[in-house]
Amino acid sequence: MLEVKHLTKSYQKDKPALTDISFSVEPGNFLAIIGPSGAGKTTILRSLNQLIKDDDGQILLDGSDIRSDNKSQLRKHRRQIGMVFQNYNLVERLTVIENVLHGRLGYKSTLAGMFGIYSEEEKKEALELLDKVGLKDFALQRCSELSGGQKQRVGIARSLIQHPKVILCDEPIASLDPASSHTVMHLLKQLTIEFNIICVANLHQINLAKKYADRIVGIRQGKLVFDEESSMLSEEILETLYDQSISKELE
Ligand SMILES: Nc1ncnc2c1ncn2[C@@H]1O[C@H](COP(=O)(O)OP(=O)(O)OP(=O)(O)O)[C@@H](O)[C@H]1O
Ligand SMILES: [Mg+2]
Incomplete structure (x- = not known):
């Protein structure tokens, strides 16, 4: 199980990129992180394998905190965390x-x-x-x-x-056409179940997040504003998240 607890990060003093982010994912589950540009999605993902050092909180992979790893423990943890890039x-x-x-x-x-x-x-x-x-x-x-x-x-x-126990995907379909996007999302979902791993993907394609992810976390200005099963994602929540009506995205 992957548990993120009270994750906090500022790149610059008094300008928090992440504030008190907590969520968890069980093996066999596909979690999508959505939110506007600059919300902090990549910062979360890069903290999860400690490519960037966050300031505070816990990142527990099967109960062991990645943030307190020494060099060899981190090497072991990084083997357990695969990356898929845009x-x-x-x-x-x-x-x-x-x-x-x-x-x-x-x-x-x-x-x-x-x-x-x-x-x-x-x-x-x-x-x-x-x-x-x-x-x-x-x-x-x-x-x-x-x-x-x-x-x-x-x-x-x-x-x-x-x-891996976890695969992290930072906008895995951002460079793909619609048909390939569906193929890749379908594969990610299917393999997550088959290998009983955890998949966490940052996505801008809300309709695909809703279709393929089991759970969706919504981030806005570095804060978690939504953490529910994907079927619960509504137009109202999207308006809060993105500050505008993007109901068409859900069609
Ligand atoms: N290396 C960095 N140095 C300083 N500030 C940074 C750095 N990386 C990100 N930020 C800032 O942190 C905030 C969150 O950025 P992040 O890249 O995590 O957003 P994002 O949600 O992934 O956005 P996008 O959807 O555009 O990829 C932004 O305000 C960004 O400007
Ligand atoms: Mg990003």
Whole structure:
């Protein structure tokens, strides 16, 4: 279980980016974080794997506080937290399967990682994961030859080969067309259940958040203003969250 308690962060003095954010997610659940630009969504996500240091609060992964980790504990925790990026963060000139295998780097010595030494078992698992995201036939293709939607599916396979407890997705579909967006969201939901992991995604696409996420957290000016099952997201709440009527988004 992932529990965030009273998370607080200011980048500049007297300008809080996050104030007292608390929420929790159980394995097998997909949580979407929504809210206007600058609300603090990325700050939350980056705090969850300590890419940025927050100021106060607790981030408990199965009861253990990531914020009080020493270096080696943090390395272990980061292996348990996969990342999926808006811009995929793939090595374009490498093949699809090589990119998936990069998800194993957190488990390797620098040298083994540098020489790309992976076991047969790891390669087999990479192929199985590519099969799950519908890209088995693309394993030996260079990533530069893929569409955006396909690249994001490689990114998802790369995060899963880490054997994560949590995957964090910062706007995973912001660069995709509507059809690929649905494919990626559907996959995230399905794999979250299949692997019994926690998926937390920042999204601007409210209709897709409502369709695919189990739960939605709404952030406004660094404060949590909504934390409910996604079916509870109403027009009134969206108006409060975004300061305007965006009811069309829900259609
Ligand atoms: N490195 C930084 N230094 C100073 N201020 C920052 C930094 N990163 C973010 N902020 C500020 O913190 C606040 C929250 O930013 P954040 O990137 O978390 O928002 P967001 O909800 O992810 O927005 P978007 O939807 O545009 O991605 C904003 O006011 C932003 O200007
Ligand atoms: Mg952001």
